[in-house]
Amino acid sequence: MPELPEVETVKAGMTPAMLNATIVKVDQNRPNLRYPFPDDLVSRLEGQRVTQLRRRSKYILIDLSQGDVLLLHLGMSGRVRISGDVQSAFYSQHVQSQKHDHLVIRMDNGSHITFNDPRRFGFVDLFEQAEEATHRHLKKLGPEPLGNSFNDTYLIEALANKRAPIKSALLDQGIVSGLGNIYVCEALWRAKISPKKEAAKLSPQKIKPLVPIIREVLQEAIAAGGSSLRDHRQTNGEMGYFQHNFSVYDQEGQPCPRDACKGKIKRIVQSGRSSFYCSYCQR
DNA sequence: ATAGGCACCTGGTGGC
DNA sequence: TGCCACCAGGTGCCTA
Numbered sequence: 001m002p003e004l005p006e007v008e009t010v011k012a013g014m015t016p017a018m019l020n021a022t023i024v025k026v027d028q029n030r031p032n033l034r035y036p037f038p039d040d041l042v043s044r045l046e047g048q049r050v051t052q053l054r055r056r057s058k059y060i061l062i063d064l065s066q067g068d069v070l071l072l073h074l075g076m077s078g079r080v081r082i083s084g085d086v087q088s089a090f091y092s093q094h095v096q097s098q099k100h101d102h103l104v105i106r107m108d109n110g111s112h113i114t115f116n117d118p119r120r121f122g123f124v125d126l127f128e129q130a131e132e133a134t135h136r137h138l139k140k141l142g143p144e145p146l147g148n149s150f151n152d153t154y155l156i157e158a159l160a161n162k163r164a165p166i167k168s169a170l171l172d173q174g175i176v177s178g179l180g181n182i183y184v185c186e187a188l189w190r191a192k193i194s195p196k197k198e199a200a201k202l203s204p205q206k207i208k209p210l211v212p213i214i215r216e217v218l219q220e221a222i223a224a225g226g227s228s229l230r231d232h233r234q235t236n237g238e239m240g241y242f243q244h245n246f247s248v249y250d251q252e253g254q255p256c257p258r259d260a261c262k263g264k265i266k267r268i269v270q271s272g273r274s275s276f277y278c279s280y281c282q283r
Numbered sequence: 284a285t286a287g288g289c290a291c292c293t294g295g296t297g298g299c
Numbered sequence: 300t301g302c303c304a305c306c307a308g309g310t311g312c313c314t315a
Binding site: 005249 | 308
């Protein structure tokens with residue numbers, strides 16, 4: 001599923017279809033995803049105009065004209081499909097429903113925004129803007145990795161007491177929010193840090209470069225439209241292509257791509273998730 | 284407080 | 300072809 005770059009790509013695709021347009025009709029096809037849909041979701045959405053689309057961590061936040069915020073999380077397998085009349089040369093012409101289409105939002109500009117999620121780990125919420133700061137999912141999030149408050153001073157401090165392996169620490173959304181399994185593996189390879197290394201034992205000199213490396217990996221992935229393994233597609237149905245640039249993720253058995261490194265990419269399991277790394281150059 | 288394990292779901296793949 | 304085990308971009312709750 002979607003990590004920060006995929007979510008950013010999806011948000012970017014939704015923006016021209018939704019921004020400054022008004023929701024005219026919402027179809028909710030089941031009572032829940034991971035959590036129940038809000039009781040009054042459909043009636044509260046219809047008639048509101050979209051004033052802004054934002055991303056926070058892996059969440060898409062849609063600001064509405066009557067002061068509500070629509071929150072989407074894509075879970076592991078969530079996709080958003082845009083169809084309808086807007087920029088019709090670009091969007092698919094016909095609105096054809098597919099298996100696992102759980103929510104369809106129709107705008108007054110003719111575009112349809114469909115949330116499809118086979119595994120249903122995703123979820124949707126609707127709340128007032130004033131509640132955002134204390135929202136049960138948003139309040140726990142650490143800094144945005146692309147923002148100013150994520151810097152070497154912060155990261156050194158945040159890792160100082162963590163006994164967990166650095167892999168787990170970087171997946172912890174309270175430390176830094178938006179990274180997932182792929183981009184943590186890729187960033188640790190670029191930083192030459194073993195995923196098994198205890199976070200607190202990393203020297204400040206080793207931690208410092210992680211900040212620009214994490215930013216760089218994410219920015220490259222955003223520029224590539226994210227990574228398409230199984231589920232992720234851009235909202236127009238095209239694949240992202242950052243998966244062609246993976247150095248280690250899903251590369252078990254391949255030679256380490258670092259110049260002059262003789263290592264081979266290994267796969268290990270850490271807290272139930274695969275970690276891919278080179279034990280030669282990642283220490 | 285914190286780290287690890289497991290549950291929540293469906294679908295794709297590869298082995299036999 | 301079929302069946303089965305295993306795997307998957309996440310997160311939160313439970314337990315030790």
